[in-house]
Each structure stands twice: as C-alpha cells, then as structure tokens.
Amino acid sequence: MKTARLSADVVIALARLIWPDFVEIDGRVFLVAQYSDLKLKELRAQGFDETEAQYWMNLFPVEGLLGDEESLQPDHEDEFAAILEHSWAAKLAADYPGRRFMVKTARDGDVGDVCVVFTNEPV
Template sequence: MNQHMIAHRILHESFPYVDAEDSVSYFSEAGDATQALMYGWLYWPDLVEIHGAVFMALSGDDEAEIAQRLATPLADGHPEWPVMSWVQMVDSYNIFEIQHLFRQSRGPVEFSEDTHRILGSILVQSWRARLMASYPDRQFAVRMIEADASMDLRIAVSQETPLLIPPRGWDGQRRGIIIDPDRPE
C-alpha cells in the first residue's frame, strides 16, 4: 500500500464523519484556519543562527534557550563523557523524535507508526526546502533515522557545507562555550 493510500486510511479512521475520497479533502472538512496557523511553524520552522550554526526553532524561545545551554558546560561532573566536537553538539540540537513533537494522539493506535513515518517524510521535504530558501550558500542533510535503542523515529538536520567552525571558547570535554572574562577578545 503506498503512502497516499495509507494516509487516506489513517484520516478515514481518525475522522469517520468526513465523507472524502482523498486525503486532501480532510483539511477543509475536519480542520480549520486556527489549526492550520498552529501547525505552520512545523512545516516552515523558524531558524536560529548562533555562532555560525543553524538550529531548527521548534520550542518557542529557541535562541535564548540554545545560547544559554551552549554557555553552560554540560559535562561538568561527568568526566567519563567523551569529548564532543562542535559539529556533534550542533547536530545534537537538531534531532527531533517525531512522536515526541506532540503530547496528544488521535486515531487508532495501530496507525501510529505509519502516521509518524508519513509525517516525517513530509517534514524532511519541507525542512529541506526551508533551509535551502534561507541559506542558499550552505548545504544541509535532512534525513529520517529509524528508531533504535536510543531514540524513536527521528529527523536529523546537519550542515554539510561549509564546515562549521567552533566558536571561541568551545570546550569539547566540558561540552560548552567557556568564555574567560579575564581574557581579552
């Protein structure tokens, strides 16, 4: 069964009161402009650039939150943690488990995996277009990664070119940007 047929079946089971022959008809019958507005950010998310790295803004106050987290040495108290490169740190902020984007679920449980997979494939395409439109001079990889023991089905975004350069003060062992206030710029 192809993706469109699966999507139609999921929508039919989730909205049995809608008499539609195709998936496209559901948005006008089961949705409204307020819902569309609420999800606009998901399909065309804000992007935040900090220290030359691009972050997908899916949380709200992303710029302040990410900047604060990057300035906090995350590995202090964890000497067993391996060194993390700047690229690895940036990439870790740009991984999103699809099923955890939402706190609610709708429709039959047996369609949950298909729903997340279809949504993920749509988001991969729209996020790729968003990044290309905003940063035409850079190349990004946007891909869906299968669930494993560490995480559920997820989308990972990483900058491929140009290579990211660690900001002044980046400490891979401590996993933070450590600025010495006594050291002049």
C-alpha cells in the same frame, strides 16, 4: 472531500513545524523552536563538538505528535517525518542559498522513536 475543523492555533503551530524559522549562531543553523543559549552551553560543557551539539539541539521527535499509538497506522510517523525532512530541506535551501545541509529522518532501533534532524558545515 470533507475536512475537519482545527483551531487556528493548531493550524499555525503545524505550519511553523512544517516551514520553521531558523537562527544562525557561529555559522551553525538551529531550529528557533528548539534553540536556547543555555542548552548549547550545556552540550558544549558535556564535551560535544559543534556538529554534535547542533545535532542534539536540532533533533526533533515526531512520536506523540500524531495522537495515541492505538489510532496510528504503522507508517504515519515515518510519512510525517519524511514530509518534515523534505520541507525543512527546502526551507533551509531558501533561507541559506549555497549552503549545504544534511537533513534526515533518524530512528532509534531499540525503541522505535522517529526523529527529524539537520546539521550544516559552518561557513
């Protein structure tokens, strides 16, 4: 099997995406890479409850990560999203034993965007 050579930055970024870091704020868990105090305050100010704010903060779009649309097979984004869904669920279980998380792939039916997202019930 021949492997393509990738830069160290790309490999590390991919590893952090597949096995991400999390931060817990007020009993809610967020992706470190997506979290900001300002964004959370803005979502709350728009009237989102805590679960909704967590959902939108953790919503991670997969489209665009895998190159241009012409070179993608139809199921590549779905396959990558499924890998993220399973790896994030495993990482959340490892980092927060005994806690329950909903990790899922979400698809916008109108435009076909594929995203991965998770939420949890606060402690």
